[in-house]
Amino acid sequence: MTSRRPAMGMADFHTHIIPGIDDGSRSAEMSLEMIKTSVEYGAGAIVLTPHFYATHDNPKHFFEKREKCMKTLASAGAGKLIPIRYGAxxxxxxxxxxxxxxxxxxxxxTKNILIEMPFHPWPQRVADEIMALNRNRDYQIILAHIERFFDYFKPETFDMFLSQGILMQSNAEFFIDQRTRKKALKLLEEGKIHILGSDCHNMTTRKPNLGEACEIISGRLGDGVIEEMVKRSHLLLKKVI
Ligand SMILES: [Fe+2]
Known part of the structure; x- marks a missing residue:
């Protein structure tokens, strides 16, 4: 019997696995559990993306804190289980x-930066600033869990972002939740979702769940769609800087 792993090596682009840095994992033990679960369903790499809020943190403090918390994770042996990248x-x-x-x-x-947009209707200046950042060749923008913002931007803004090469990350939950699954699959088929993230925070209410979403996608759209997403996820992690 073959044990096919649903994520087929896909990189998880959005996680809160670093212990003690934000509202995600509380301990190195919890982080290791989260990583082991990801490995079991076949994740091929994990991007660690703790929250960064410019309103109450500064980059210098954030880097120091991230470094310290990463060391805790590294000394627990996390890097031996799966390739790990860090971001925010x-x-x-x-x-x-x-x-x-x-x-x-x-x-x-990489040049990729994961940005969480505002949770209120976006004034034009917000969209303009994202477009300005996107024109800077030092960056490839990835918008985090895009499904949470559909009430806050106009369809033309979404189309404009897509036409300018801004990438869209959606959470696995968008596919798992039966209320949103149809919309998620449609957007994926239309090429409007590019990568997935579990956005996992713990092992209970928000656990690593990329495998579950991949099973649904494979079942509805076929393995080819997952294979393409796996390829894209690794291309995006190719070192360029
Ligand atoms: Fe998140």
Whole structure:
């Protein structure tokens, strides 16, 4: 009997696995459990993306804290289980496009930056600033859990972002939840969702669940769709800087 793993090597682009840095994992033990679960369902790499809020943190403090918490995770042996990259889930802030230190918040070795947009209707200046940042060749923007923002932007803004090459990450939950599954599958088929993340925070209410979403996608759209997403996820992690 073959033990096919549903995620088929896909990288999880959005996780809160670093212990003690944000509202995610509380301990190295919990982090290891989260990583082991990800390995079991076949994740091929994990991107660690703790929250960064410019309103009450600064990059220097964030890096120091991330370094310290990463060491705890590394000494628990996390890196032996799966390839790990680190980055941040950067909450949008005014002036983001002109902030040079933003470079340090990119996913390690890449130009990709995961940005969490505001949870209220976006004024035009917000969309304009994202477009300005996107024109900067030092960045490839990935918008985090895009499904949470559909009430806050106009369809034309979404289309414009897509046409300019901004990438869309959706959470596994968007596919798992029966109330949103149809919409998630439609957007994926239309090429409007590019990568997945579990956005896992713990082992109970928000556990690693990429495998469950991949099973649903394979079942409805076929393995080919997953294979394509796996390929894309690794291309995006290819070191370029
Ligand atoms: Fe998150």
């Amino acid at each position: 889930e950067v909450a949008f802030f005014d002036g983001i496009a002109e902030t040079d230190e933003l470079k340090k918040l990119r996913i390690s070795g």
